[in-house]
Amino acid sequence: MPKYKISLAAAALLLAAGLAWAAGEAMSVQVREGQLRAQPSFLAALVATLPYGERVQVAGEQGPWKKVTSSQGASGWMHVSSLTPKAVVLQGGRGAAVGSASGEEMALAGKGFNKDVEADFAAHNRGANFAAVNKMEQSYRFAQPQILAFAQEGGLAPSAGGGR
Numbered sequence: 001m002p003k004y005k006i007s008l009a010a011a012a013l014l015l016a017a018g019l020a021w022a023a024g025e026a027m028s029v030q031v032r033e034g035q036l037r038a039q040p041s042f043l044a045a046l047v048a049t050l051p052y053g054e055r056v057q058v059a060g061e062q063g064p065w066k067k068v069t070s071s072q073g074a075s076g077w078m079h080v081s082s083l084t085p086k087a088v089v090l091q092g093g094r095g096a097a098v099g100s101a102s103g104e105e106m107a108l109a110g111k112g113f114n115k116d117v118e119a120d121f122a123a124h125n126r127g128a129n130f131a132a133v134n135k136m137e138q139s140y141r142f143a144q145p146q147i148l149a150f151a152q153e154g155g156l157a158p159s160a161g162g163g164r
């Protein structure tokens with residue numbers, strides 16, 4: 001009889017965990033590569049990068065950061081600017097797929113923009129040289145250890161809110 005009770009308790013625990021997962025807020029990555037961090041800070045170690053459209057479950061939050069778990073089980077912190085409550089559906093195939101993302105939309109998402117945001121920014125900053133910005137984005141790439149070394153050398157540390 002004790003084995004039956006242990007099995008029943010284990011099943012109840014698994015059911016509760018599944019319900020907790022299902023009850024959590026679901027969000028989508030809205031940038032080209034969402035950075036999943038070990039702590040709620042841009043200076044924290046990178047756990048994984050999640051692709052545009054990846055659905056995640058939110059388990060908690062701290063300031064502008066959400067504690068999330070990916071569909072592959074990777075867990076960490078993402079800044080809210082990388083997430084949207086909308087479901088992003090990517091479809092491939094012949095012709096233009098409804099709900100698909102174009103290359104231009106992917107590039108904008110990588111910058112944290114969409115067409116509306118970029119159009120509004122351009123309207124208010126007519127003198128901005130977008131070609132130069134695009135060139136800099138392609139020319140300058142830094143690995144996470146280089147970024148951390150730069151921050152430490154300059155005495156930078158995340159704010160109490162985890163960075164903004």
